[in-house]
Amino acid sequence: MGEIDRAYIQNPDHRSKPRTVDVDAIAGEIPVINLSLGNEQLVSQVGSACEAWGFFQVINHGVPVELHKKIEICSKKFFDQSLEEKKKVARDETNSLGYYDVEHTKNVRDWKEVYDYLISNSVQFPASPDLQDPELRTITNRWPQYPPEFRETLEEYGREIEKVAYKLLELVALSLGLPARRFHGYFQEKQLSILRLNYYAPCPLPHLALGVGRHKDSGALTLLAQDDVVGLEVKRKSDGDWIPVKPLPHALIVNVADCLQVWSNDKYESVEHRAVVNSEKGRYSFPFFFFPAPQVVVKPLEELVNEKNPARYREYNWGKYYANRIYGDFKKREVDNLQVHHFTIQD
Numbered sequence: 422m423g424e425i426d427r428a429y430i431q432n433p434d435h436r437s438k439p440r441t442v443d444v445d446a447i448a449g450e451i452p453v454i455n456l457s458l459g460n461e462q463l464v465s466q467v468g469s470a471c472e473a474w475g476f477f478q479v480i481n482h483g484v485p486v487e488l489h490k491k492i493e494i495c496s497k498k499f500f501d502q503s504l505e506e507k508k509k510v511a512r513d514e515t516n517s518l519g520y521y522d523v524e525h526t527k528n529v530r531d532w533k534e535v536y537d538y539l540i541s542n543s544v545q546f547p548a549s550p551d552l553q554d555p556e557l558r559t560i561t562n563r564w565p566q567y568p569p570e571f572r573e574t575l576e577e578y579g580r581e582i583e584k585v586a587y588k589l590l591e592l593v594a595l596s597l598g599l600p601a602r603r604f605h606g607y608f609q610e611k612q613l614s615i616l617r618l619n620y621y622a623p624c625p626l627p628h629l630a631l632g633v634g635r636h637k638d639s640g641a642l643t644l645l646a647q648d649d650v651v652g653l654e655v656k657r658k659s660d661g662d663w664i665p666v667k668p669l670p671h672a673l674i675v676n677v678a679d680c681l682q683v684w685s686n687d688k689y690e691s692v693e694h695r696a697v698v699n700s701e702k703g704r705y706s707f708p709f710f711f712f713p714a715p716q717v718v719v720k721p722l723e724e725l726v727n728e729k730n731p732a733r734y735r736e737y738n739w740g741k742y743y744a745n746r747i748y749g750d751f752k753k754r755e756v757d758n759l760q761v762h763h764f765t766i767q768d
């Protein structure tokens with residue numbers, strides 16, 4: 422039996438438990454949507470999946486299969502390098518982009534290595550989470566030398582996944598009875614969207630640690646590609662049970678994130694999820710975090726609130742909110758990160 426550092430050990434309530442039921446049968450409950458269907462069917466399927474699960478998979482989404490393979494190969498080559506090589510593109514306190522292997526989710530260290538990049542290559546980002554501080558600083562991608570095809574492949578993947586994200590955003594808008602492009606303006610001026618390469622190495626004590634601890638994503642939508650190793654689990658809304666998401670070849674897993682929860686005034690909820698690890702196989706996953714531009718003010722949409730359904734959140738500035746999350750990543754904290762529930766309006 423191996424050993425792991427105490428920093429990775431989850432509180433017993435949050436550890437993954439051995440399954441007693443047929444994983445395939447329960448995983449099959451999460452909707453799979455064929456994006457080549459007509460809009461009318463898609464709008465209704467996306468709307469139902471957002472309401473019932475906050476999670477679904479899409480197939481026939483248009484990202485070329487070869488590109489998916491290429492990004493997997495690039496990731497393997499990158500993460501297989503020595504720590505010293507990877508640290509040449511390490512994130513730091515002034516620029517959170519690049520490589521890191523120390524992230525805490527709810528104050529427990531995640532069993533993972535990560536590489537983050539912006540799809541816009543560089544953006545103006547708040548220099549601090551302090552609401553009174555107007556200073557912006559430019560953050561720019563850090564590209565490694567090796568493998569040589571890394572930058573080109575990742576940039577191409579960014580362009581392709583962005584197209585799918587806009588299509589999904591349209592379907593979501595239509596499913597809420599809004600014009601198709603209702604959300605587009607929030608993203609068009611230098612969106613903060615990030616692509617992440619996650620590597621979860623085999624873990625000698627997988628029942629004690631998690632690849633990513635339970636959390637909700639903070640942006641609008643997340644679109645995740647992955648290899649064929651099981652790992653992602655979703656907290657089922659009906660009973661709070663952790664349900665594994667079955668890897669389907671070349672599918673994307675989509676989830677509602679916090680901004681959409683607020684825009685829709687809780688019609689679509691951002692659902693908790695986590696990634697479990699195993700002792701045999703490493704796992705790669707590639708989430709695309711579809712983030713609005715930093716200056717966007719997030720609040721329930723006026724079209725969706727009325728006397729019977731009053732706004733449930735106060736407005737917040739997306740850039741500052743995200744800055745709070747990012748700057749908090751550098752240390753273990755005594756208090757929780759900022760979360761959307763901190764903006765809830767009490768009855």
Ligand SMILES: O=C(O)CCC(=O)C(=O)O
Nearest residue numbers: 619633652653696706708
């Ligand atoms: O790797 C996964 O399956 C999940 C990753 C995730 O939830 C995240 O990075 O926010």
Ligand SMILES: [Fe+2]
Nearest residue numbers: 636637638694
């Ligand atoms: Fe996530």
